[in-house]
Amino acid sequence: xxxxxxxxxxxxxxxxxxxxxxxxxxxxxxxxxxxxxxxxxxxxxxxxxxxxxxxxxxxxxxxxxxxxxxxxxxxxxxxxxxxxxxxxxxxxxxxxxxxxx
Amino acid sequence: xxxxxxxxxxxxxxxxxxxxxxxxxxxxxxxxxxxxxxxxxxxxxxxxxxxxxxxxxxxxxxxxxxxxxxxxxxxxxxxxxxxxxxxxxxxxxxxxxxxxxxxxxxxxxxxxxxxxxxxxxxxxxxxxxxxxxxxxxxxxxxxxxxxxxxxxxxxxxxxxxxxxxxxxxxxxxxxxxxxxxxxxxxxxxxxxxxxxxxxxxxxxx
Numbered sequence: 001x002x003x004x005x006x007x008x009x010x011x012x013x014x015x016x017x018x019x020x021x022x023x024x025x026x027x028x029x030x031x032x033x034x035x036x037x038x039x040x041x042x043x044x045x046x047x048x049x050x051x052x053x054x055x056x057x058x059x060x061x062x063x064x065x066x067x068x069x070x071x072x073x074x075x076x077x078x079x080x081x082x083x084x085x086x087x088x089x090x091x092x093x094x095x096x097x098x099x100x101x
Numbered sequence: 102x103x104x105x106x107x108x109x110x111x112x113x114x115x116x117x118x119x120x121x122x123x124x125x126x127x128x129x130x131x132x133x134x135x136x137x138x139x140x141x142x143x144x145x146x147x148x149x150x151x152x153x154x155x156x157x158x159x160x161x162x163x164x165x166x167x168x169x170x171x172x173x174x175x176x177x178x179x180x181x182x183x184x185x186x187x188x189x190x191x192x193x194x195x196x197x198x199x200x201x202x203x204x205x206x207x208x209x210x211x212x213x214x215x216x217x218x219x220x221x222x223x224x225x226x227x228x229x230x231x232x233x234x235x236x237x238x239x240x241x242x243x244x245x246x247x248x249x250x251x252x253x254x255x256x257x258x259x260x261x262x263x264x265x266x267x268x269x270x271x272x273x274x275x276x277x278x279x280x281x282x283x284x285x286x287x288x289x290x291x292x293x294x295x296x297x298x299x300x301x302x303x304x305x306x
Contacts, residue, residue, distance in 0.1 A: 002103040002147070005216040006209045011111045011144075013205035015118055017198040022122035024194035025186055030127050030173060034134050037165070038118050041141055044153075052148040055220030057231050060153050061240045064232070067160050068247040072254030074165050078172045079261030085176050094186075 008049035015042035027092050029084075033077045040070045106147050113140040131169045138162050148219075150227045 015038060022035025044063045051059025085091060117140065120133035138161045145154035186194065225231050236244045 002219055003107050004218070006212075007107065008148075009209050010206055011114070013202055014115055017202040018115065018118040018122055020201065021194045021198035024197065025122065025191055027186060028127060030169070030176075031121075031130055034121050034127075034130055034169065037134060037161075038121060038137065041138065041161075044157075045141060045144060048145055048148050048150045048153055052150070052219050052222075052226075053216040055222050055226075057227065057235055058240070060150055060227060060232050061235050061243065063150075063153050064156055064236075065240075065243045065247050067156060069250055071160060071165055072250045072257075074168060075254040075258040076261070078168060079258045082172060082175065083261045085179055091176070091179060 005049060005053045008053075009046065012042045012046040012049070015039075015045065027094050029077070029081050029091060029093055032093065033074060033081075036077075037070065037074070040066060103147050106143060110140040110143040110147070113137075114144065128170070128173050131166060131173060134169075135162050135166050138166070148227075149222065152227055152229045152232050 019035045019038030019042060022038065023032050026032055026035065044066055047059040047063045047066070049059075051057060051063075081091065084096070089096060114137055117133045117137040121130045121137065124130040124133060138157060142154040142157045142162075145151075145157060
């Protein structure tokens, strides 16, 4: 007995929305990156579930690709956070508005 | 059995994701994200994604989260900002999240999907051999592209992280720092700075 694909889609969209609320709610860039990871993983879960129910392994390949992109994205994001902290800039995305027109 | 694991691991994933979003301390938020990723790995096992589950634990819990914890520890109390949007921003965030969730639930309940049960698959479904073969045949472009993305990510990490050791065009002494016609050498620059520091300490004593 296994759940239908609707349950997986519902779980995945719930996780995606939690991550979205985190990205919009928090102002600390580290926590924003953590919430982004939740969103990416919700997408991954849906890819793997779809792969299982359709019966091909292509979704797994795409999920692994997303993992690689997420790892690179975290490196760049955390590098930016460290560079900002070194320059003495505040770690608050609402304060960093020098590019704001 | 599968449905029990689905509900337990799914509840754990949702609970730990909520903990990441509302947790005040970023260190504890990162630890809850590790729990979140582990419960997702359990869900991948229910879906027979054996290789993806192991890769999830190795790549995320093993590498990415260590990087997060390292940066949070490096920043120390500077990372401990407990900042949220108040009032209008928070309301907009909750409404947007809830709206998208309700929308997808309606879409799922209305759909007349033929995927009520998992497809019948061979034992090799989701095994490293199958996925490796797919990566090297049908999805070779994705494989090569991801290696390029990771290379660029590594270079970006060095440039952003080691900013002070890389050639900088200081306004005060541009000519001194970069002699004309001579290429910048990270090791030579390091030795030069070390020498300077030694001379200074000798002068000091």
